[in-house]
Amino acid sequence: MEQLDSKTAFEGALFAVAAQRFRRADGSEVERQVVEHPGSVAIVAHDGDCVHLVRQPREAIGADGLLEIPAGTMDVEGESERECAERELSEEVGLRAEHWERLQAIYPSPGFLSEKVTIFAATGLSEQPGEGDEDEQIEIVRLPLAEIDAALPEIEDAKTLVGLLLLRARLRG
Amino acid sequence: MEQLDSKTAFEGALFAVAAQRFRRADGSEVERQVVEHPGSVAIVAHDGDCVHLVRQPREAIGADGLLEIPAGTMDVEGESERECAERELSEEVGLRAEHWERLQAIYPSPGFLSEKVTIFAATGLSEQPGEGDEDEQIEIVRLPLAEIDAALPEIEDAKTLVGLLLLRARLRG
Numbered sequence: 651m652e653q654l655d656s657k658t659a660f661e662g663a664l665f666a667v668a669a670q671r672f673r674r675a676d677g678s679e680v681e682r683q684v685v686e687h688p689g690s691v692a693i694v695a696h697d698g699d700c701v702h703l704v705r706q707p708r709e710a711i712g713a714d715g716l717l718e719i720p721a722g723t724m725d726v727e728g729e730s731e732r733e734c735a736e737r738e739l740s741e742e743v744g745l746r747a748e749h750w751e752r753l754q755a756i757y758p759s760p761g762f763l764s765e766k767v768t769i770f771a772a773t774g775l776s777e778q779p780g781e782g783d784e785d786e787q788i789e790i791v792r793l794p795l796a797e798i799d800a801a802l803p804e805i806e807d808a809k810t811l812v813g814l815l816l817l818r819a820r821l822r823g
Numbered sequence: 824m825e826q827l828d829s830k831t832a833f834e835g836a837l838f839a840v841a842a843q844r845f846r847r848a849d850g851s852e853v854e855r856q857v858v859e860h861p862g863s864v865a866i867v868a869h870d871g872d873c874v875h876l877v878r879q880p881r882e883a884i885g886a887d888g889l890l891e892i893p894a895g896t897m898d899v900e901g902e903s904e905r906e907c908a909e910r911e912l913s914e915e916v917g918l919r920a921e922h923w924e925r926l927q928a929i930y931p932s933p934g935f936l937s938e939k940v941t942i943f944a945a946t947g948l949s950e951q952p953g954e955g956d957e958d959e960q961i962e963i964v965r966l967p968l969a970e971i972d973a974a975l976p977e978i979e980d981a982k983t984l985v986g987l988l989l990l991r992a993r994l995r996g
Contacts, residue, residue: 651880651882651885651886651887653882653885659833659835660832660833660840662832662840662856663856664856664934664935665856665858665935667833667835667840670882672882674880674882674887674960675880675887676960678960680882682882682883683835683836683837683838684882684883685838685858685883685936687932707824707847707848708930708933708934709824709826709843709845709847709853709855709857710855710857710858710933710934710935710936710937711930711933711937711939712824712826713824713933714824714847714848716930716933718933723934754976754978754984755979756979756980756981756984757881757884757889757979757980757981758931758932758936758981759860759931759932759936759938759940759981760881760883760884760886760889760891760979760980761837761881761883761896762837762838762883763858763883763931763932763936764883764884765932766884767932767981787847787849787851803927805927806928806929806930806933807929807930807933808929808930808931808932808940808981808982808985809981811927811929811985811988812981812984812985812988815984815985815988815989815992816988818992819988819991819992
């Protein structure tokens, strides 16, 4: 696939919108309106007892408190996915991790959104409070590993459901 | 949470962008740029042998062929989620299902995208070819249930990974 053309239609703080033209592998040409996003990272941080989650308001979906794994946008120039994940883990739940593993990368809505979310597993946790964004109202929630199954039906955030289901598969086989 | 104001900044074919102001539960006010989307449905269609997937080009992420469960946008006026899922199952993989179950609804990117994806399980399958969109280049892929575990690491689409992991949890306990 080859991108032939791209015209910015909206330029926002977190994302942009572009009208783009592509030549597909079979030679046909198509036009698409694409939401361009720099990508994100998310972290399944767990110790022997629990996985560390956050609850925060999400205005775009009208949620007063959505339960999510710690995550953030790749919005710092030159920062790697791993560095971004380390920063977000410290800022959002006040933790650092000794062991990091890249679990899987997912595209949340590949029909029109370029965003890729890279999900890490983080273990060997210790306290390391970071500076939070004052605009973020984050409540830390510790979910016992034994209660993951009971919590799954209430998880509405895609990356969080993927992260917890991958952790569950790993713990149970 | 209360929406105080909304100004359209971009109006596209599939989605719009709006600058919105909200009053949170604690009384504070925030502004957000939101991608407004009508929502989607996705279907985990499986029989005793395999789950029915599609492979299609996804220009927004530069993919020549992304493996996904059948899915579609809620873009027909008055159509319910279930009706939309029935239509997409017929159009994309040529099947109808006797049994339908709502598995889970997920928000792909709740920080800025309003889209909700409702995932159904569909069983009791029989052939019922529907009319496809001529712009869609869809290859049908039948994944044997016994090969789901081996396929998971290559799944990059969020709703598909959620659907297959939920199916795996159900089949294996």
